[in-house]
Amino acid sequence: MSHRATVTYLYDGSFEGLLTACFDAWKQPSARIVEHTGFQQQLGEQYVTVETEPCKFSRVYKAILTKLGEQCLRTVYLAYLSHDEERGSKILAFLRLGFRVGRSINRRLADQEVLDIQSLATFVSNERIRMMEFIRFALYEGGIYYARIQPRNHVLPVIMSHFADRLGSIPFIIHDAGRNLAGVWDTREWIIVSAEGMNLPHLHEDEMKWQRLWKRFYDKVAVEGRINPKLRRQMMPKRYWDNLCEMNLLSEESRSF
Numbered sequence: 001m002s003h004r005a006t007v008t009y010l011y012d013g014s015f016e017g018l019l020t021a022c023f024d025a026w027k028q029p030s031a032r033i034v035e036h037t038g039f040q041q042q043l044g045e046q047y048v049t050v051e052t053e054p055c056k057f058s059r060v061y062k063a064i065l066t067k068l069g070e071q072c073l074r075t076v077y078l079a080y081l082s083h084d085e086e087r088g089s090k091i092l093a094f095l096r097l098g099f100r101v102g103r104s105i106n107r108r109l110a111d112q113e114v115l116d117i118q119s120l121a122t123f124v125s126n127e128r129i130r131m132m133e134f135i136r137f138a139l140y141e142g143g144i145y146y147a148r149i150q151p152r153n154h155v156l157p158v159i160m161s162h163f164a165d166r167l168g169s170i171p172f173i174i175h176d177a178g179r180n181l182a183g184v185w186d187t188r189e190w191i192i193v194s195a196e197g198m199n200l201p202h203l204h205e206d207e208m209k210w211q212r213l214w215k216r217f218y219d220k221v222a223v224e225g226r227i228n229p230k231l232r233r234q235m236m237p238k239r240y241w242d243n244l245c246e247m248n249l250l251s252e253e254s255r256s257f
Contacts, residue, residue, distance in 0.1 A: 156174060211245045
């Protein structure tokens with residue numbers, strides 16, 4: 001019995017690169033798609049480095065939109081933003097099934113290909129909501145607001161518009177420290193850039209006063225008899241605490257203000 005070797009397609013990490021890889025891998029039944037950054041190749045395995053091509057990306061993008069619908073396209077995009085190393089392969093499997101069955105793909109939750117993508121998309125969507133709740137901006141000299149985050153998934157592309165709409169005329173930076181990326185809003189448009197070599201100005205002289213006020217409010221508003229640490233950890237997971245001023249400022253600071 002013949003054995004068909006797996007061919008691994010390595011793409012550049014962009015959504016355009018991923019859909020280009022799906023195009024290139026379409027006729028390879030045992031294809032695997034992974035982002036090349038940080039991927040360790042092994043001797044004896046077959047690899048193809050994918051060059052991102054706008055025309056191939058456009059064909060796959062339009063095919064998803066036309067044959068599967070806008071909701072399905074957004075689900076695929078959210079799945080792409082997940083931290084799952086196999087997201088590319090799972091998206092390819094999902095699209096293969098989708099192009100066979102059409103728009104009914106959204107109702108086929110018993111199929112593993114659909115369940116995989118829905119799970120990834122839901123994970124990203126939930127973390128997006130948490131980021132919008134938990135991000136804390138600090139004011140720096142020059143009138144720039146800065147926030148540091150460490151999400152599991154690459155949520156910057158799906159939270160920047162929210163904060164651009166809310167802050168409007170206020171420039172800000174959201175720094176994904178884990179990925180070393182920065183979402184930058186200049187009051188006209190936002191972009192995502194590398195944070196390599198980013199140097200922040202000093203904190204504004206009023207910033208620590210505001211943080212202490214917020215910490216003081218946070219402490220005082222709590223009803224002692226209803227404090228529930230377990231529930232707090234469920235509603236506000238500890239992995240987000242490092243970037244929350246109300247969890248980091250010492251109580252002594254609040255009382256001495």
